[in-house]
Amino acid sequence: MPEQERARAGTPETLATLVAREEIRTLLATYARGADRRDAVLEASVFAEDGVVVLYDGDPSSHEPVDTIHGREHLAETFAGLIAQYEVTTYLNGQSTIRFTGPDTAEGETYCVAFHVLHDGGERVLLTMSIRYLDRFVRAEGAWAIAHRDLVFDWTDRSPSHT
Numbered sequence: 127m128p129e130q131e132r133a134r135a136g137t138p139e140t141l142a143t144l145v146a147r148e149e150i151r152t153l154l155a156t157y158a159r160g161a162d163r164r165d166a167v168l169e170a171s172v173f174a175e176d177g178v179v180v181l182y183d184g185d186p187s188s189h190e191p192v193d194t195i196h197g198r199e200h201l202a203e204t205f206a207g208l209i210a211q212y213e214v215t216t217y218l219n220g221q222s223t224i225r226f227t228g229p230d231t232a233e234g235e236t237y238c239v240a241f242h243v244l245h246d247g248g249e250r251v252l253l254t255m256s257i258r259y260l261d262r263f264v265r266a267e268g269a270w271a272i273a274h275r276d277l278v279f280d281w282t283d284r285s286p287s288h289t
Contacts (some may be wrong), residue, residue: 146232147224149270150263154236157272158217161240164209170202174264174271177201182278186260213250216241230265243287252287256280 153172160169173179179201180186181193195204209215220237227233235258242253260276 143226146226146265146270150224150232150234151222153263153270153272154219154222154259158219158238161205161209161217162215166202166205166209169205170198172272173198173201173275174266174273177272177274179275179277182276184279186276186278211242211244212253213243213245215243224263232263232270234261234263235259236261250287250289252285254283254285256282 157169157172160166160171175198176196177198179195180191181195182189183192195201217238217240220239222234222236224232224234238255238257238259240255240257242255244251244253256279258278258280260278261272262274263270264273265271
């Protein structure tokens with residue numbers, strides 16, 4: 127965004143915002159790494175202690191939540207149960223937009239394609255998910271965390287998987 131447009135938008139880029147944006151993107155990558163390394167505690171560590179995840183099967187503007195999970199400890203338990211369902215996963219984060227709403231707050235949208243290999247009825251299956259993370263971030267004691275996440279499943283696909 128050219129300097130004049132940033133000034134009109136009220137969001138001047140500074141070294142501090144560039145550093146903060148990278149710290150937030152590291153959170154997003156750490157979440158994916160936790161899932162892929164089967165480390166639910168690492169995956170949950172990117173959330174604030176009282177962080178919330180709301181799951182949607184479709185866009186939140188037209189779908190009701192299917193589940194809500196409160197607190198880092200409960201998130202870790204939930205992630206552990208999900209991880210156990212899959213033989214292996216690969217989460218690929220795509221474009222991510224982050225907008226600062228204050229010196230210690232931000233919101234963002236991140237696209238992800240996640241591949242999950244599982245066994246269903248004796249068959250190896252590849253479950254592919256198109257996911258969007260609609261996040262609100264907070265910085266407390268110098269560290270960024272996800273305070274609230276709407277996790278949106280835009281679409282899924284199941285197909286046979288071969289080794």
